[in-house]
Amino acid sequence: MTELTTKTNSGYAKSVLKNTFSQISARIGFYWIAAVALLAIFAPFIANSHPYLMKTTDGISSPLLQHLIPADVIIIVIFITVIVLYFLKKNLAFNVLALLTVLVVSTILSFALIKPPQLVVYEKYREMERNNQLEWVVNAPIPYSAKDYLRDYGETGMEQPLADDKRNHWFGTEQSGADVLSRMIHACRIALGIGFVATGIAMLIGVILGGLMGYFSGIVDMLGMRLVEIFEAIPTLFLLLTFVAFFGSSLYLMMVIIGLTTWPGYARFVRAEYLKLRRMDYVQSAIACGLPLRSILFRHMLPNGIAPVLVAASFGVASAILFEATLSFLGLGLVDNPSWGQMLNQAVQSASFYWWMAFFPGGAIFFTVFAYNLMGESLRDAIDPYLKKKT
Amino acid sequence: MAEPLIQVDQLRTYLRSGDKTVKAVDDVSFTIQRGETYCLVGESGSGKSITALSIMRLLPKDITSHPSGAITFQKNAEPGGAIELLETDQEDMRTIRGSRIAMIFQEPMNSLNPVYTIGEQIMEALQIHWPDMSDEQARQKTIAALADVQIPNPEQRVDEYPHRLSGGQRQRVMIAMAMACEPDLLIADEPTTALDVTVQAEILRLMQELQQRKSMSILFITHDFGVVAQIGHKLGVMKHGEIVEQGAVQDVLSNPQHDYTKQLLAALPENLKQNNRAAMLAAFRVKQKANKEEADLINIENLKVYFPIKKGVFRHTVDNVKAVDDVSLSIRQGQILALVGESGCGKTTLGRALLRLEEPTSGVFSYAGNVLSSLSQKQILPYRRDLQFIFQDPMSSLNPRLNIATTLIEPMAVHGIGKNKDERIALAQDVMQQVQLDPEYIWRYPHEFSGGQRQRIGIARSLVLNPKFIVCDEVTSALDVSVQAEILDILLKLRADRELTLLFITHNISVVEYISDEIAVMYKGKIVERGDTDQVTSSPQHEYTQKLLSAVPRLHH
Numbered sequence: 023m024t025e026l027t028t029k030t031n032s033g034y035a036k037s038v039l040k041n042t043f044s045q046i047s048a049r050i051g052f053y054w055i056a057a058v059a060l061l062a063i064f065a066p067f068i069a070n071s072h073p074y075l076m077k078t079t080d081g082i083s084s085p086l087l088q089h090l091i092p093a094d095v096i097i098i099v100i101f102i103t104v105i106v107l108y109f110l111k112k113n114l115a116f117n118v119l120a121l122l123t124v125l126v127v128s129t130i131l132s133f134a135l136i137k138p139p140q141l142v143v144y145e146k147y148r149e150m151e152r153n154n155q156l157e158w159v160v161n162a163p164i165p166y167s168a169k170d171y172l173r174d175y176g177e178t179g180m181e182q183p184l185a186d187d188k189r190n191h192w193f194g195t196e197q198s199g200a201d202v203l204s205r206m207i208h209a210c211r212i213a214l215g216i217g218f219v220a221t222g223i224a225m226l227i228g229v230i231l232g233g234l235m236g237y238f239s240g241i242v243d244m245l246g247m248r249l250v251e252i253f254e255a256i257p258t259l260f261l262l263l264t265f266v267a268f269f270g271s272s273l274y275l276m277m278v279i280i281g282l283t284t285w286p287g288y289a290r291f292v293r294a295e296y297l298k299l300r301r302m303d304y305v306q307s308a309i310a311c312g313l314p315l316r317s318i319l320f321r322h323m324l325p326n327g328i329a330p331v332l333v334a335a336s337f338g339v340a341s342a343i344l345f346e347a348t349l350s351f352l353g354l355g356l357v358d359n360p361s362w363g364q365m366l367n368q369a370v371q372s373a374s375f376y377w378w379m380a381f382f383p384g385g386a387i388f389f390t391v392f393a394y395n396l397m398g399e400s401l402r403d404a405i406d407p408y409l410k411k412k413t
Numbered sequence: 414m415a416e417p418l419i420q421v422d423q424l425r426t427y428l429r430s431g432d433k434t435v436k437a438v439d440d441v442s443f444t445i446q447r448g449e450t451y452c453l454v455g456e457s458g459s460g461k462s463i464t465a466l467s468i469m470r471l472l473p474k475d476i477t478s479h480p481s482g483a484i485t486f487q488k489n490a491e492p493g494g495a496i497e498l499l500e501t502d503q504e505d506m507r508t509i510r511g512s513r514i515a516m517i518f519q520e521p522m523n524s525l526n527p528v529y530t531i532g533e534q535i536m537e538a539l540q541i542h543w544p545d546m547s548d549e550q551a552r553q554k555t556i557a558a559l560a561d562v563q564i565p566n567p568e569q570r571v572d573e574y575p576h577r578l579s580g581g582q583r584q585r586v587m588i589a590m591a592m593a594c595e596p597d598l599l600i601a602d603e604p605t606t607a608l609d610v611t612v613q614a615e616i617l618r619l620m621q622e623l624q625q626r627k628s629m630s631i632l633f634i635t636h637d638f639g640v641v642a643q644i645g646h647k648l649g650v651m652k653h654g655e656i657v658e659q660g661a662v663q664d665v666l667s668n669p670q671h672d673y674t675k676q677l678l679a680a681l682p683e684n685l686k687q688n689n690r691a692a693m694l695a696a697f698r699v700k701q702k703a704n705k706e707e708a709d710l711i712n713i714e715n716l717k718v719y720f721p722i723k724k725g726v727f728r729h730t731v732d733n734v735k736a737v738d739d740v741s742l743s744i745r746q747g748q749i750l751a752l753v754g755e756s757g758c759g760k761t762t763l764g765r766a767l768l769r770l771e772e773p774t775s776g777v778f779s780y781a782g783n784v785l786s787s788l789s790q791k792q793i794l795p796y797r798r799d800l801q802f803i804f805q806d807p808m809s810s811l812n813p814r815l816n817i818a819t820t821l822i823e824p825m826a827v828h829g830i831g832k833n834k835d836e837r838i839a840l841a842q843d844v845m846q847q848v849q850l851d852p853e854y855i856w857r858y859p860h861e862f863s864g865g866q867r868q869r870i871g872i873a874r875s876l877v878l879n880p881k882f883i884v885c886d887e888v889t890s891a892l893d894v895s896v897q898a899e900i901l902d903i904l905l906k907l908r909a910d911r912e913l914t915l916l917f918i919t920h921n922i923s924v925v926e927y928i929s930d931e932i933a934v935m936y937k938g939k940i941v942e943r944g945d946t947d948q949v950t951s952s953p954q955h956e957y958t959q960k961l962l963s964a965v966p967r968l969h970h
Contacts, residue, residue, distance in 0.1 A: 303804040303805075303809045304809065304810050304811055304812040306802070306804070307802060307871075307875075309770060310770060310797060310800075310801060310802045311797060311823075311824035311874070311878065312793075312795075312797030312798060312828065313823060313824060314827065317823065317827075321823075322812050326812065326813065
């Protein structure tokens with residue numbers, strides 16, 4: 023959605039957005055995604071074993087800030103940049119350029135400057151508190167990291183929500199004893215990341231290939247469509263299974279494979295749009311004015327043909343999230359890192375049914391996929407000229 | 414005088430759109446006698462069609478309201494048989510629609526259902542209105558109706574699907590369908606606007622003939638005063654939902670009372686001619702005489718543009734559509750050459766081929782001595798600045814996502830006109846003034862403009878590159894007559910100021926007579942006649958030109 027708002031500030035984009043979000047379902051979907059996104063961005067500040075601030079005999083220190091990894095810093099810097107750019111209201115080129123610069127600079131700086139400790143001992147602060155080494159301490163709202171298996175409490179695996187009065191596990195604990203709520207919050211990043219990156223890769227390939235096919239038609243179109251058909255014939259899930267079996271599970275591999283196998287849908291959409299747009303008078307006049315191909319394809323045609331692709335993309339994000347959840351559920355996903363599908367998997371692994379492991383991550387997957395579909399449907403209705411005529 | 418067939422009294426139709434109310438029809442009163450043709454004339458958006466749809470009660474109920482008004486329809490011939498249409502419920506309306514009041518629409522291509530044969534569609538209408546009619550009777554009546562509208566071989570044609578028929582034939586089928594139930598009133602909403610002028614003449618003649626035979630009344634909606642002069646008995650001129658003037662056709666046309674009617678009539682190309690054109694032309698001709706020895710700017714030799722029809726697995730070419738078939742033509746510097754012909758005769762293809770927007774199959778054409786036909790798309794880029802195109806449809810010729818400034822200055826930047834952005838914007842604003850638009854408008858987006866304004870922007874876009882030659886493809890056919898007059902004057906003025914050479918593609922003969930120096934008549938891909946405009950229009954030599962000119966509905970017979 024943010025893509026559409028920044029893409030063009032023309033009247034059309036505004037009216038489409040207004041139409042989309044005048045529907046209550048789109049607003050609900052957007053609020054949910056926004057909430058998930060905020061949780062993802064600020065995950066280390068919401069759920070962390072490291073206290074915000076503490077005072078020891080050595081003085082005041084902030085273990086949480088010391089343990090931030092470069093990725094956390096980059097995400098927060100980008101988030102702040104987006105907010106600032108939104109209020110500056112500059113044009114699209116400036117926004118994209120500023121964002122890219124900030125991204126590159128913050129990546130280089132954070133990897134160069136931020137060196138979190140290699141060895142992380144989550145229990146340390148609780149031990150210190152028990153031994154009265156802390157004068158005072160300010161903890162995160164959920165004082166458990168995603169990978170804090172609570173070794174100092176002994177065996178804590180598969181506890182029901184709020185089963186222990188000493189520890190507040192609102193959503194219970196999982197197999198290895200970590201807090202489910204904390205893991206779910208940290209898993210937001212993976213859920214959103216895989217959706218956006220995989221769909222982004224697919225859209226990029228799809229728009230470029232589909233655009234070329236539609237614009238040139240003829241032999242380019244014929245060859246391109248055969249390529250599309252070849253890629254459409256590849257079953258994404260089985261390819262993912264194969265790759266995971268051979269190369270081990272890696273989030274980035276998953277993103278790339280999902281992106282590489284789902285682009286044909288976008289290519290078809292863009293091709294169809296471009297075949298239509300190519301005959302439009304304003305494209306013909308761009309050709310007649312002798313404009314370069316790049317400008318014709320991406321400046322005159324793309325903004326007019328992107329709307330159906332964005333609709334497809336919002337459904338695509340949902341299906342990418344499901345792919346990851348499916349893989350993790352099958353036990354082929356991420357091993358140590360938290361993921362909703364992986365937690366869902368744990369719910370059914372032994373003879374007894376751990377309802378909290380099914381209910382909360384399952385609900386999160388359901389509502390996120392549902393939210394994307396709601397937004398996709400509203401967007402589709404908003405750009406549908408036939409529906410508009412009726413109202 | 415007998416009771417009028419239909420009496421519309423102070424009709425108001427308000428349409429709700431969002432939280433706004435549009436007064437589409439505002440206090441309209443008129444009457445139509447039996448056997449009479451009443452013409453409603455007005456520019457687009459004046460409420461002509463809404464009036465017709467109000468009579469048919471076809472407007473969507475939830476957004477329509479009639480704050481006042483009455484439509485009294487004489488259902489039976491004897492006195493007291495009148496009914497009030499606005500108060501009739503939808504169930505009773507259904508028995509009136511089609512059987513007593515029939516309607517035909519503008520677009521014959523869309524108004525027939527493509528999955529049924531034309532016979533089935535007419536028979537269905539018949540059997541709904543006369544439920545006890547047998548299939549055989551209905552079929553005979555359908556064939557008779559098709560014969561009535563002069564469809565050749567009605568016995569065979571009755572089983573054909575709409576796609577087998579031409580536009581004119583489809584409109585005849587629509588008329589046959591409307592007439593089959595022998596209605597008392599036929600509402601025709603721009604029935605000939607989408608048709609060629611020769612076909613239009615036939616349809617109009619047919620409607621007149623049928624009307625006399627069946628003594629039917631017609632409410633004829635049009636924007637074309639020529640058609641009115643030919644077919645109408647009475648005339649109502651509409652503006653902003655009101656009838657500003659009405660009366661007998663000849664009275665109104667020869668002696669208009671209301672300012673708006675005068676204005677509309679003055680804007681007709683055939684009336685424009687007498688006013689400012691003469692002076693402008695004379696001045697120009699003097700200038701042109703001096704340059705007479707100059708070489709032709711555009712030279713076309715044996716140009717052919719074929720579109721192959723491919724079939725089979727290997728897509729081999731089985732035949733060609735010969736859009737432009739062996740055309741040789743030359744256009745002198747500073748001349749306006751009008752290319753006239755019916756739809757599908759290849760005139761637009763010829764114009765597009767000159768700019769290499771369509772690839773020529775064979776033949777040579779050159780611009781100022783440079784052969785363009787054999788250049789690659791890359792080699793032709795430098796020439797693009799000299800040769801420009803203005804498109805027919807102002808709604809689709811501007812990119813809706815770019816503001817006018819971007820649309821205008823991007824080609825300038827590509828061709829190196831102006832040193833920087835500010836200079837280009839200043840140049841663009843200059844051009845905006847030349848097409849009589851406020852220079853500040855360049856910061857707006859296309860949807861904020863009316864059709865006429867957009868067409869001016871289209872002209873401005875082609876002018877920013879300082880072209881020498883412009884192909885104008887039906888630039889005024891989507892515009893109202895008063896706007897058309899303004900656009901034509903802008904073009905004439907620009908031609909004089911900038912010594913432009915124009916290829917003016919149109920189907921409208923009166924526009925041609927007004928604007929062009931020379932005329933080339935195109936028929937089935939070939940140029941059949943070419944000559945001085947006044948000469949060709951006064952004494953056409955080729956058979957087709959004669960037919961074309963005689964079919965043009967004229968204001969003054």
